[in-house]
Amino acid sequence: MTILPRSYYLNPDVAFLAKDLLGKCLVTQFDGKLTSGMIVETEAYAGVTDKASHAYGNRRTVRTEVMYSIGGTAYVYLCYGMHSLFNIVTNREGIPDAILIRGIVPDEGTGIMLQRTGKDSVTKNFGIGPGNVSKALGIHYSHTGLDITRKTLKKKDTGIWLEERGFVVDPGKIQITTRIGVQYAGEDASRPYRFVLH
DNA sequence: CGGCCGATCCACT
């Protein structure tokens, strides 16, 4: 098990990284409870040039400021007033690229994840959908800005990080489509920036 | 300061 290092997230090609994240393992540990899952669906958001991005046109607000952080930082925000959506900031500091994690296959801590989601069994679609990812892994919008390149935060038993566990992705099982819910983004809505591992 | 709306999910038909 290798924690993905800072250098991994500095890649300037956000679409490449979004695709490369498929098969990696997303791990969280809060209050000593460790949960994880393999990433099977992502979406790339290409900073200032992408109308679907919150940072389009170099837009800076209190919420989007964290997108300008160095690659390897968590960007979590609230959608529809009830869903915390987890994104990974990529590229060097000042370039607001980000990748939305849309789906995982649960691995460790399934009991904890069932408890968090209120489900009684891990069904096929458990962990699919960006809101479900955060719910299962216990990610909250207050976690925005977290450094995800190291395991612990201020000695507390807390953190979000990614691991390379040697899972070999069959390129033929990767589906590339346009992104969900970005019809407002004009021509950028047709960018092939959604990656699904089947 | 107030109104609008979103990178959604689920229960129900």
Place this chain on the structure above:
DNA sequence: GTGGATCGGCCGA
């Protein structure tokens, strides 16, 4: 296939 839940952030006044 559809509508209701539910609220912080953003923008315009």
